[in-house]
Amino acid sequence: MHKLLAGQSARRMFLLGNEAIARGAVEAGLAVGATYPGTPSSEISNALFEMSRESDLYFEYSANEKVALEVAAAAACSGLRSMAIMKHVGLNVAADPLLTLAYLGVKGGMVVVTADDPLMFSSQNEQDNRYYGKLAGIPVLEPSSVEEAKEMVRYAFDLSEKVGEPVLFRTTTRINHSTGVVTPGELLPVKTTGDFEKDPFRWVPIPAVARNLHVKLLKNLEEAKRLSETCGYNFTVGGGTWGIICNGVSYNYVSDGIKDLGIEDRVRILRIGFSHPLPEKLIKTFLAGCEKVLVVEEGEPYMEEAVKAFAQEEGLTIPIKGKAPDLLSRLYEFDPAMVRKAMAAYFGVSYTPAVLPDLSDIPEIPQRPPNLCAGCSHRASFYIVKKAAEGMQTIYPSDIGCYTLGILPPLEMADYLLCMGSSLGAGCGFSKSTDKKVISFIGDSTFFHSGIPGLINAIFNNHNMTLVILDNGTTAMTGHQPNPGVDMSTLNLSGYGRVSIEEVVRGVGAPFVTVIQPLKVKKSIEAVREALAFKGVSVVISRQICTLYAKALKLDSKRTFRISDRCKGHRNCIDELGCPAFFSKDGKVQIDAGLCAGCAVCAQICPENAIIPAKD
Amino acid sequence: MNTTRLIIVAVGGQGNLLASSILGEAALLSNIPVRMSEIHGMAQRGGVVESAMLFGDGASTVISDGEADVLVGFEPSETLRALKKCNKDTVVVTNLAPLPPFTVAIGKGVYPDLAKLQELIRAKTGKLIAVDAMELAKQAGSTLAVNMVLLGATMQTGKIPVSPENVKEAIRTKVKQAFVEINLKAFELGFAAARTGRS
Ligand code: SF4
Numbered sequence: 049m050h051k052l053l054a055g056q057s058a059r060r061m062f063l064l065g066n067e068a069i070a071r072g073a074v075e076a077g078l079a080v081g082a083t084y085p086g087t088p089s090s091e092i093s094n095a096l097f098e099m100s101r102e103s104d105l106y107f108e109y110s111a112n113e114k115v116a117l118e119v120a121a122a123a124a125c126s127g128l129r130s131m132a133i134m135k136h137v138g139l140n141v142a143a144d145p146l147l148t149l150a151y152l153g154v155k156g157g158m159v160v161v162t163a164d165d166p167l168m169f170s171s172q173n174e175q176d177n178r179y180y181g182k183l184a185g186i187p188v189l190e191p192s193s194v195e196e197a198k199e200m201v202r203y204a205f206d207l208s209e210k211v212g213e214p215v216l217f218r219t220t221t222r223i224n225h226s227t228g229v230v231t232p233g234e235l236l237p238v239k240t241t242g243d244f245e246k247d248p249f250r251w252v253p254i255p256a257v258a259r260n261l262h263v264k265l266l267k268n269l270e271e272a273k274r275l276s277e278t279c280g281y282n283f284t285v286g287g288g289t290w291g292i293i294c295n296g297v298s299y300n301y302v303s304d305g306i307k308d309l310g311i312e313d314r315v316r317i318l319r320i321g322f323s324h325p326l327p328e329k330l331i332k333t334f335l336a337g338c339e340k341v342l343v344v345e346e347g348e349p350y351m352e353e354a355v356k357a358f359a360q361e362e363g364l365t366i367p368i369k370g371k372a373p374d375l376l377s378r379l380y381e382f383d384p385a386m387v388r389k390a391m392a393a394y395f396g397v398s399y400t401p402a403v404l405p406d407l408s409d410i411p412e413i414p415q416r417p418p419n420l421c422a423g424c425s426h427r428a429s430f431y432i433v434k435k436a437a438e439g440m441q442t443i444y445p446s447d448i449g450c451y452t453l454g455i456l457p458p459l460e461m462a463d464y465l466l467c468m469g470s471s472l473g474a475g476c477g478f479s480k481s482t483d484k485k486v487i488s489f490i491g492d493s494t495f496f497h498s499g500i501p502g503l504i505n506a507i508f509n510n511h512n513m514t515l516v517i518l519d520n521g522t523t524a525m526t527g528h529q530p531n532p533g534v535d536m537s538t539l540n541l542s543g544y545g546r547v548s549i550e551e552v553v554r555g556v557g558a559p560f561v562t563v564i565q566p567l568k569v570k571k572s573i574e575a576v577r578e579a580l581a582f583k584g585v586s587v588v589i590s591r592q593i594c595t596l597y598a599k600a601l602k603l604d605s606k607r608t609f610r611i612s613d614r615c616k617g618h619r620n621c622i623d624e625l626g627c628p629a630f631f632s633k634d635g636k637v638q639i640d641a642g643l644c645a646g647c648a649v650c651a652q653i654c655p656e657n658a659i660i661p662a663k664d
Numbered sequence: 665m666n667t668t669r670l671i672i673v674a675v676g677g678q679g680n681l682l683a684s685s686i687l688g689e690a691a692l693l694s695n696i697p698v699r700m701s702e703i704h705g706m707a708q709r710g711g712v713v714e715s716a717m718l719f720g721d722g723a724s725t726v727i728s729d730g731e732a733d734v735l736v737g738f739e740p741s742e743t744l745r746a747l748k749k750c751n752k753d754t755v756v757v758t759n760l761a762p763l764p765p766f767t768v769a770i771g772k773g774v775y776p777d778l779a780k781l782q783e784l785i786r787a788k789t790g791k792l793i794a795v796d797a798m799e800l801a802k803q804a805g806s807t808l809a810v811n812m813v814l815l816g817a818t819m820q821t822g823k824i825p826v827s828p829e830n831v832k833e834a835i836r837t838k839v840k841q842a843f844v845e846i847n848l849k850a851f852e853l854g855f856a857a858a859r860t861g862r863s
């Protein structure tokens with residue numbers, strides 16, 4: 049049995065935040081879950097997908113976040129408990145249905161998980177998704193710890209049913225990827241079959257209907273506000289006259305910090321866990337008892353601005369600060385020392401910070417950026433395209449996936465990136481705005497997610513560009529989740545369809561399509577040359593399974609290569625391919641047999657044919 | 665109860681996530697409050713993986729610069745890179761077997777000299793325990809047991825408020841049956857090597 053399906057009597061577990069969230073959802077009787085994977089949210093979905101194979105839960109990897117949210121919305125409108133899980137930028141994709149879903153409302157509890165990523169450990173921006181709650185007019189909950197996350201998810205479903213709206217469950221990386229001790233709770237029975245009652249004047253927001261629905265939404269929001277005022281997740285601790293209002297992980301740094309500073313009896317903390325709508329009365333009462341207030345929140349001054357407005361309404365002139373050059377930043381994530389320092393400065397408490405070691409005499413340490421795996425087919429594809437495009441002035445719009453790592457030397461094959469699918473839209477724009485040859489790269493999962501409309505656009509408007517679809521048969525970056533192109537029978541799963549990228553590309557009318565096998569270097573270069581010479585939209589599908597995934601499925605070749613004494617030290621392999629299995633020893637290139645994945649690409653580009661299969 | 669702050673830095677694939685989850689499990693067995701946070705987004709692509717573990721009272725799961733009580737580095741240059749987490753009292757445990765990053769191979773950086781590296785760490789922290797975890801792992805029977813060697817060395821410092829017995833118990837429950845013996849042996853070898861400070 050899956051460890052997260054253990055009954056209430058199971059002993060306490062040491063769980064990842066994301067596992068705790070999955071457990072909370074299962075305890076609440078989750079019936080339908082849908083996601084598009086994205087760090088730092090992915091492990092929630094991994095766990096739910098695994099559990100769905102041995103329980104009543106239905107869980108799917110949807111084509112993108114918008115679809116996932118719509119799947120969950122329909123389930124909730126049919127009276128089932130549902131969840132849509134995504135990373136923060138995924139909610140941009142799902143924003144369209146979310147904002148109207150708020151008008152329609154839900155019957156069964158629906159929770160939308162948005163995993164924000166302050167400091168951008170694995171994201172292209174650090175947007176603060178609390179504003180989506182405000183924009184849509186739906187409740188927002190934010191846990192401060194792993195333990196609390198599990199409890200709060202359960203509450204989120206109840207809250208959603210009480211208010212009749214989806215609830216935004218907002219985490220940050222330090223919740224998702226923290227681990228803590230969790231006590232399992234009761235598993236509620238799952239209601240697996242819902243019923244959709246036809247009522248077009250509720251579910252079909254044509255203008256006349258939508259005008260009424262907006263009135264209903266504002267009423268629901270009033271109810272949510274009433275609940276926020278008394279919700280146990282908005283609480284006060286301590287009793288001094290220095291006030292601190294905080295949320296999420298900042299609450300931990302504040303609690304630890306006031307102890308470190310020895311100001312426990314001077315400080316009163318208002319921890320906000322239900323952050324939209326904010327508990328106005330609670331905050332106003334809190335302010336009335338304070339002589340000055342510090343707002344500690346990562347990201348944008350979401351609470352700070354509201355708190356200042358509340359103070360103004362009350363005619364309070366006490367100092368209220370948060371984001372300021374000498375206090376707290378809108379940038380990145382906080383840490384305990386940062387918050388301690390801000391509290392000490394704001395409240396005028398003396399404090400000796402930890403003495404950092406003097407690092408001035410430390411030699412420069414070579415960087416260790418993440419790199420495409422040894423034997424990664426993307427490396428081969430990049431090399432092939434680079435060779436085929438030799439002598440051309442090129443622009444390489446890239447997309448989101450492992451292949452974005454192609455940005456690094458020696459490949460340097462990523463010139464522009466906005467978001468999922470942007471290699472196509474931006475490629476269209478570049479083809480009209482410059483005289484350069486546009487060659488866009490997109491992965492299989494990203495192509496299904498949001499590449500197809502861009503391709504249709506390119507074909508319709510007859511843009512002159514080449515699209516290279518890097519089809520490695522999985523969603524590699526986030527940990528090898530399935531996508532619509534995956535043959536699910538290789539995972540011993542039945543009952544799935546399968547979408548062929550080639551048929552999609554031909555079906556929408558791409559005028560030039562070629563499929564390459566990137567581990568065959570010479571042949572592939574020829575094929576790509578032809579594609580590049582084509583005027584109009586040409587599509588290259590580069591098909592080769594992700595090496596890491598192949599290893600996990602035990603489909604890897606098991607052979608390795610070595611450099612023989614025919615090597616004359618041209619260093620083409622290391623300088624042009626940059627496979628991490630290469631290293632230099634005493635000025636000679638060598639291959640680490642423990643890393644080599646046996647792709648044989650280096651062997652094909654060595655001018656001396658010096659790279660040969662290793663025999664053991 | 666005081667808070668003990670432990671940072672583990674490693675290169676993706678070195679098994680530090682298993683080591684930290686074993687420590688967490690051992691803390692659970694010992695009834696010691698424990699929290700941890702990990703940055704492992706790109707672990708499998710050869711990047712740096714960092715775990716912060718906090719034992720005892722408190723709520724934070726992050727350790728600020730200068731505030732680690734113990735720093736464990738699975739790779740020498742990564743230990744050096746993480747030195748900003750230390751202060752003059754920090755106990756540092758490092759592996760001495762280097763895994764030079766790819767940037768060195770393509771000529772974008774020079775790997776630090778190992779003797780100088782130890783000298784620097786020793787001068788700036790409370791204590792340095794350096795072991796060739798790769799060599800000891802081989803002795804134990806598997807190059808993959810580097811993590812258990814370092815876990816053993818870390819437990820020998822006496823800085824982690826968990827008993828070595830509970831760590832061994834957690835190894836027995838968390839590690840695949842076939843590897844338990846090798847892992848326990850690696851743990852013991854690391855523990856013993858830390859006593860002398862070298863392998
Ligand atoms: S996980 Fe797969 S796609 Fe990603 S870098 Fe490794 S081999 Fe390439």
Ligand code: SF4
Pocket residue numbers: 422423424608609625627628629630639643644645646647648649650651
């Ligand atoms: S065959 Fe060459 S390019 Fe392929 S993984 Fe081995 S060393 Fe790297």
